[in-house]
Amino acid sequence: MTKDNSEYLILRGDNTYEVVIGLEVHAQVTSNSKLFSSSSTTFGAEPNTQVSLVDAAFPGMLPVINEYCVKQAIKTGIGLKAQINKRSVFDRKNYFYPDLPQGYQISQFKYPIVGEGTVILDMPNGQKEVGIERLHLEQDAGKSIHDMDPQNTLVDLNRSGVALMEIVSKPDLRTPDEVSAYVKKLRSIMRYLGTCDGNMQEGSLRADVNISVRIKGSDKLGTRCEIKNVNSIKFMQMAINYEANRQVDLIEEGKTIDQETRLFDTKKNETRSMRSKEDAHDYRYFPDPDLLPLEVTDEFIEKIKADIPELPDAKKKRFIDQFKVSAYEATILVSDIDTAEYFEEVVAKMGKNQDIKLAVNWITGELFAVLNNKNLEISESPISAKNLAKLVNLIKNGTISGKIAKTIFELMMDGDKDPQIIVDEKGLKQESNPKALEALIDKIINDNREKAIEYKQGKEKLFGFFVGQAMKVSGGKANPQLINDILKKKL
Amino acid sequence: MSDITSLTLTELVKNIKDKKISSEETTKAFIERGEKSRDLNVYITEDFSNALAKARSFDEKPNFDLKLPGVPMAVKDLFCTDGVKTTAGSKILNNFIPPYESTVTQNIWNEGAVLLGKLNCDEFAMGSSNETSFFGNVQSPIAKGLVPGGSSGGSASALAANLTPITIGTDTGGSIRQPASFTGTVGLKPTYGSCSRYGIVAFASSLDQAGPMSKDVKDCALLQEIISTYDDKDSTSVDFKRNEYSKELTNNIKGKKIGIPKEYRVDGMPKEIEDLWTKGIEYAKDCGAVIVQISLPHTNYALPTYYIVAPAEASSNLARYDGVKYGFRSKGENLIDMYEKTRSEGFGAEVQRRIMIGTYVLSSGYYDAYYLKAQKVRKLIKNDFDEAYKKVDAILTPSTPSAAFKIGEKTNDPVSMYLNDIFTVPVNLAGLPAISIPAGVDAKGYPLGLQIIGKAFDEQNILNIAYAMEEKISFKNKITEWWIK
Numbered sequence: 001m002t003k004d005n006s007e008y009l010i011l012r013g014d015n016t017y018e019v020v021i022g023l024e025v026h027a028q029v030t031s032n033s034k035l036f037s038s039s040s041t042t043f044g045a046e047p048n049t050q051v052s053l054v055d056a057a058f059p060g061m062l063p064v065i066n067e068y069c070v071k072q073a074i075k076t077g078i079g080l081k082a083q084i085n086k087r088s089v090f091d092r093k094n095y096f097y098p099d100l101p102q103g104y105q106i107s108q109f110k111y112p113i114v115g116e117g118t119v120i121l122d123m124p125n126g127q128k129e130v131g132i133e134r135l136h137l138e139q140d141a142g143k144s145i146h147d148m149d150p151q152n153t154l155v156d157l158n159r160s161g162v163a164l165m166e167i168v169s170k171p172d173l174r175t176p177d178e179v180s181a182y183v184k185k186l187r188s189i190m191r192y193l194g195t196c197d198g199n200m201q202e203g204s205l206r207a208d209v210n211i212s213v214r215i216k217g218s219d220k221l222g223t224r225c226e227i228k229n230v231n232s233i234k235f236m237q238m239a240i241n242y243e244a245n246r247q248v249d250l251i252e253e254g255k256t257i258d259q260e261t262r263l264f265d266t267k268k269n270e271t272r273s274m275r276s277k278e279d280a281h282d283y284r285y286f287p288d289p290d291l292l293p294l295e296v297t298d299e300f301i302e303k304i305k306a307d308i309p310e311l312p313d314a315k316k317k318r319f320i321d322q323f324k325v326s327a328y329e330a331t332i333l334v335s336d337i338d339t340a341e342y343f344e345e346v347v348a349k350m351g352k353n354q355d356i357k358l359a360v361n362w363i364t365g366e367l368f369a370v371l372n373n374k375n376l377e378i379s380e381s382p383i384s385a386k387n388l389a390k391l392v393n394l395i396k397n398g399t400i401s402g403k404i405a406k407t408i409f410e411l412m413m414d415g416d417k418d419p420q421i422i423v424d425e426k427g428l429k430q431e432s433n434p435k436a437l438e439a440l441i442d443k444i445i446n447d448n449r450e451k452a453i454e455y456k457q458g459k460e461k462l463f464g465f466f467v468g469q470a471m472k473v474s475g476g477k478a479n480p481q482l483i484n485d486i487l488k489k490k491l
Numbered sequence: 492m493s494d495i496t497s498l499t500l501t502e503l504v505k506n507i508k509d510k511k512i513s514s515e516e517t518t519k520a521f522i523e524r525g526e527k528s529r530d531l532n533v534y535i536t537e538d539f540s541n542a543l544a545k546a547r548s549f550d551e552k553p554n555f556d557l558k559l560p561g562v563p564m565a566v567k568d569l570f571c572t573d574g575v576k577t578t579a580g581s582k583i584l585n586n587f588i589p590p591y592e593s594t595v596t597q598n599i600w601n602e603g604a605v606l607l608g609k610l611n612c613d614e615f616a617m618g619s620s621n622e623t624s625f626f627g628n629v630q631s632p633i634a635k636g637l638v639p640g641g642s643s644g645g646s647a648s649a650l651a652a653n654l655t656p657i658t659i660g661t662d663t664g665g666s667i668r669q670p671a672s673f674t675g676t677v678g679l680k681p682t683y684g685s686c687s688r689y690g691i692v693a694f695a696s697s698l699d700q701a702g703p704m705s706k707d708v709k710d711c712a713l714l715q716e717i718i719s720t721y722d723d724k725d726s727t728s729v730d731f732k733r734n735e736y737s738k739e740l741t742n743n744i745k746g747k748k749i750g751i752p753k754e755y756r757v758d759g760m761p762k763e764i765e766d767l768w769t770k771g772i773e774y775a776k777d778c779g780a781v782i783v784q785i786s787l788p789h790t791n792y793a794l795p796t797y798y799i800v801a802p803a804e805a806s807s808n809l810a811r812y813d814g815v816k817y818g819f820r821s822k823g824e825n826l827i828d829m830y831e832k833t834r835s836e837g838f839g840a841e842v843q844r845r846i847m848i849g850t851y852v853l854s855s856g857y858y859d860a861y862y863l864k865a866q867k868v869r870k871l872i873k874n875d876f877d878e879a880y881k882k883v884d885a886i887l888t889p890s891t892p893s894a895a896f897k898i899g900e901k902t903n904d905p906v907s908m909y910l911n912d913i914f915t916v917p918v919n920l921a922g923l924p925a926i927s928i929p930a931g932v933d934a935k936g937y938p939l940g941l942q943i944i945g946k947a948f949d950e951q952n953i954l955n956i957a958y959a960m961e962e963k964i965s966f967k968n969k970i971t972e973w974w975i976k
Contacts, residue, residue, distance in 0.1 A: 057811040060571045060690040062725050092807050103810020284853035289696035291726050
């Protein structure tokens with residue numbers, strides 16, 4: 001059964017509206033140097049310390065394409081199952097702004113490096129295919145800082161010239177949940193490929209959201225508004241929610257929607273008009289005469305293809321086949337490359353007599369809870385895959401109970417301690433000797449005769465009481481399965 | 492020994508290598524003459540004391556294996572020179588000192604030359620008379636009140652007036668060849684991609700090319716082999732086999748086929764230009780060349796095409812001069828006001844005109860009709876040359892449709908000014924090499940040049956033809972030194 005988020009409809013009077021969403025995702029290319037210069041791209045450096053003469057647009061400076069960034073874009077294109085264009089062209093997008101030193105951004109307008117592709121989303125009610133329109137390479141601008149000086153706007157050019165991939169989806173998205181799943185999937189694919197770190201806090205991944213509404217069932221697209229530069233999935237969802245309702249309200253009031261660019265105000269949770277179509281910039285695109293058309297050979301593309309790692313969709317399929325995990329579990333495990341790698345390491349370290357189901361439960365349960373709590377990535381996990389594997393094995397072979405395991409898990413977090421050592425040091429080994437347990441149970445029955453009689457007379461709920469007593473007396477170390485068996489026999 | 496400043500580069504180098512003169516003496520001679528010639532207004536920036544210091548240091552540890560051992564020279568102020576003000580003839584770069592060196596000038600210093608200073612030019616190389624410079628117009632040494640041509644007008648004047656033994660200019664639509672023609676000197680526009688554009692203030696990136704200007708063809712060949720290098724800092728630089736042009740220079744051009752394009756016989760062409768061309772054809776025949784009549788059918792469209800493509804690129808290339816990062820900035824009420832005031836006050840009228848033309852032709856709704864159409868015509872013009880070169884080895888035309896004109900004569904008539912480039916712009920649009928050599932004078936005694944256009948990367952061939960014809964023409968520039976008091 002699925003919780004039905006598959007439809008996101010807005011009801012007004014007799015009308016039912018659906019929302020049509022397309023995304024332009026700006027993903028910073030993982031690369032040590034910029035798209036057309038050799039300056040460093042490290043995040044968080046002192047302002048204006050990673051700026052070359054090219055980035056600052058000094059007279060006579062010329063752009064030279066960074067081959068690595070081209071490879072990264074092609075790699076991403078392959079990950080999106082997209083057409084790789086052997087010939088693409090860099091254009092100049094002309095506009096004036098202080099953080100745009102050249103007075104133009106070098107981008108790809110008519111002939112992008114990557115053409116149409118697809119991304120598959122795992123939604124609760126099944127898979128959904130989202131079309132990719134194109135992916136092109138472009139330069140990022142610098143940063144204008146308006147709140148550091150009371151009189152002046154300051155400009156930091158560290159980001160100026162950093163390579164971005166603009167990934168444009170088709171208007172295939174219909175709900176805020178799909179938008180979330182799409183951005184996560186895109187990010188996951190790029191992290192697998194190592195082409196974008198997807199870090200939204202640092203601005204490595206941001207999106208322009210195009211939204212229109214129409215009466216459900218119509219196949220005509222409504223007038224769209226573009227919400228610029230939204231930098232978190234939550235804000236995207238909030239913006240869509242606000243904007244879709246705003247558009248429906250306008251239509252219901254008999255007004256028309258202006259095609260315009262809007263901003264999302266995260267504090268007020270509303271979108272505001274930035275500029276209308278009439279005031280839209282005329283960017284005067286034309287091919288950059290400083291750069292030749294970008295031509296890549298089949299061999300060049302094939303070489304990159306040979307380097308493509310197993311991607312989320314393929315990995316998911318393999319996990320289901322190889323480890324017999326459920327589709328749901330597989331989706332969670334492959335959603336992030338580090339999680340998938342952690343999981344596979346746990347499996348490998350568990351050795352022959354492995355309980356994968358148990359391992360998955362521990363990863364997605366206890367471990368995820370801890371990571372979430374401490375706001376850590378799995379790559380920063382306080383418990384290594386090796387030690388988690390040991391813990392699962394200790395449960396599996398009956399050395400400890402699941403309950404004790406939780407105690408041990410807490411202790412392991414202090415310096416990634418080996419669970420076996422904790423068991424030995426604290427004497428937490430499970431009591432699985434039937435004779436010892438029988439003696440223990442005999443004593444409990446003896447001490448609680450009346451309750452034993454009540455149980456025998458049919459008060460079956462009391463069985464739990466005896467189990468609890470056994471665990472309490474044994475300090476939690478009694479093997480629960482054996483306790484059950486013996487109790488049933490003795491009572 | 493005769494006046495140092497009147498020697499050709501080749502003679503000068505020989506004298507220095509033979510230790511007949513030192514670099515310091517040579518440099519002093521050019522400086523002294525430069526100081527006496529300020530009425531020509533060729534220098535935007537004199538770097539004389541540094542030049543002397545560099546010359547002395549060369550003399551202390553001379554290296555005569557270099558091709559330009561301690562030779563002083565001045566360069567067009569469009570080349571960025573490390574630590575020396577570079578203005579591009581504009582107020583907007585009036586205070587700009589680059590912390591880097593252009594590849595072309597670096598190549599020159601690497602061969603031992605010494606910078607004398609930066610030469611006047613039209614603002615951002617936009618002009619054909621050196622009258623658009625923020626630093627005032629340049630006088631031609633040929634006659635008082637005469638333009639030296641442009642945009643490399645300061646370079647041409649300085650060379651003709653013996654203020655530098657050799658120089659470099661840039662040529663986007665004729666800016667080397669036209670001033671060379673006006674001043675009785677030699678100027679080569681190399682094939683696009685031959686000389687690096689790195690560190691040259693850009694005018695129109697797909698057309699700009701640096702090139703040598705000299706007193707004779709041999710000097711021109713020598714400087715070309717020095718400045719032309721493959722440069723990975725310029726994506727349009729081409730990695731082809733470059734000759735040692737001066738070593739391989741020969742006057743044997745027997746059997747070379749030289750094309751005469753009928754479309755260059757334009758309406759209203761003065762008779763003296765017509766005669767010069769006819770004379771040129773005779774000289775070429777005398778040298779053993781075979782004359783072939785050819786057609787370049789799209790020639791008529793070259794000028795309008797050029798005046799769409801070049802301003803379009805310029806409008807974008809000059810966007811960086813916005814008062815934010817370097818150069819001139821005007822105070823404004825707000826950002827837009829600052830931009831508008833900075834660019835209105837920082838750029839001169841001709842530059843503003845071209846920025847506006849360029850912005851217009853790239854605007855949405857006009858792009859297809861102007862810019863895209865112009866690019867298509869450009870391709871047709873290139874095809875014309877490709878077709879012609881199936882039949883001939885080079886093409887001979889006049890360099891300009893007239894001799895030099897008076898200062899102020901055409902300043903209010905931009906179209907008539909643009910017509911000056913009618914024979915030179917097709918070459919830039921096609922990316923070909925072409926050389927202008929002095930070949931005669933008009934009725935007033937003002938020099939006239941002939942242009943030899945070559946196949947792409949075939950600089951050696953046109954240098955050879957120019958070398959052979961130069962011998963036959965034996966042109967002598969008559970300079971009266973009217974400006975020296």
